[in-house]
Amino acid sequence: MKTDRNPIFLVPTDFSEVCANAARRAASLAKDYNYKVVLLHVIDKNTLSELKKVGKGLDSVNEKLQELAKALVSEFVIQVETIAQEGDIFTTIAEVAEDLHASLIFLGTHGKVGMQKVTGSFALKVVTSSEVPTIVVQKRPFGQRISKIVMPITSDAGPWAKTKWAASIAREFDCTIMIYHLPGDGLEDVITMITNHFQVNDVKYTLKASDKGGNFTKQVLDYATAENADMILILTDPDKNFSSFFLGNYDEDIIFNASQIPVMCINPRDFNWKKIVPR
Numbered sequence: 001m002k003t004d005r006n007p008i009f010l011v012p013t014d015f016s017e018v019c020a021n022a023a024r025r026a027a028s029l030a031k032d033y034n035y036k037v038v039l040l041h042v043i044d045k046n047t048l049s050e051l052k053k054v055g056k057g058l059d060s061v062n063e064k065l066q067e068l069a070k071a072l073v074s075e076f077v078i079q080v081e082t083i084a085q086e087g088d089i090f091t092t093i094a095e096v097a098e099d100l101h102a103s104l105i106f107l108g109t110h111g112k113v114g115m116q117k118v119t120g121s122f123a124l125k126v127v128t129s130s131e132v133p134t135i136v137v138q139k140r141p142f143g144q145r146i147s148k149i150v151m152p153i154t155s156d157a158g159p160w161a162k163t164k165w166a167a168s169i170a171r172e173f174d175c176t177i178m179i180y181h182l183p184g185d186g187l188e189d190v191i192t193m194i195t196n197h198f199q200v201n202d203v204k205y206t207l208k209a210s211d212k213g214g215n216f217t218k219q220v221l222d223y224a225t226a227e228n229a230d231m232i233l234i235l236t237d238p239d240k241n242f243s244s245f246f247l248g249n250y251d252e253d254i255i256f257n258a259s260q261i262p263v264m265c266i267n268p269r270d271f272n273w274k275k276i277v278p279r
Contacts, residue, residue, distance in 0.1 A: 007035045010102040010132070012042065012093050015064050022108035022137040023068060025262065027076040032145060033173065035103070036079040037072060039065050040096055043086045058084070089122070094130035104264075105134040109256075124252065127265045128236055133165060135231070140260035142230060146173045149264075150224040151233045153181035153190060154216065154250075162235050163194045165266050167201045175230070176204040180223055182216060183209040217253045225259045232257075236265045 009026040013019040030037050041061055065082035072080050085092060097105055109123040127134045151166050153159055166177045181187055198205045210219045224232055234254055255263045
């Protein structure tokens with residue numbers, strides 16, 4: 001993005017298959033757009049417990065990181081760096097992303113089930129801890145480029161941050177933003193604001209209203225699947241309490257969608273988009 005961030009994609013990894021998929025997703029974009037990939041493993045009590053079980057030391061973490069980095073460099077011919085840092089995934093990932101001034105985090109997750117460290121509600125907690133937008137990637141591989149991003153609009157609350165990020169991403173990756181909104185007169189001003197901003201900034205976009213009635217979340221996912229979208233862009237709400245955020249709400253259903261479409265999550269804190277996204 002054309003921001004004060006560095007051209008870096010940060011990829012936390014627990015060395016699982018789904019994290020490897022996130023790394024390859026980041027690497028493919030890094031190749032096309034001249035970004036650097038930084039692989040991060042957070043050494044926490046889970047890491048130490050696993051190492052103890054297999055009788056290995058911390059050197060094995062760096063060895064695994066170097067092995068993954070070497071594979072990415074060989075396949076994508078990009079710059080890859082590695083970091084192994086002691087800490088907690090719920091805070092350290094965000095801290096490293098901010099220290100690096102990373103543009104995006106690519107976070108692999110197994111969805112709502114599984115016993116890996118970065119799964120289900122754990123992934124959502126990681127997402128909301130960071131000022132840096134996070135792309136949540138599941139196990140399904142996607143193409144190397146981002147060409148179509150679905151941007152759902154449900155209300156007049158908070159669309160400005162998402163609009164400015166969408167415009168920045170669309171310009172950087174030369175993709176189309178597919179606005180999908182609830183029908184009715186209540187969103188006319190919001191839609192006008194969004195489309196005017198896109199037109200002024202030469203952002204390619206499409207506009208479609210959902211059907212009246214029915215489950216909007218399901219309609220968003222059906223639309224994204226039918227259009228072969230590469231990503232869905234949403235705002236998260238870091239101010240909700242832990243239990244209400246993770247239990248069956250809109251954010252969770254979109255992020256852990258059955259089609260496994262990657263989801264970019266943006267926290268709508270004022271200090272986030274005002275500092276990072278260009279005016």
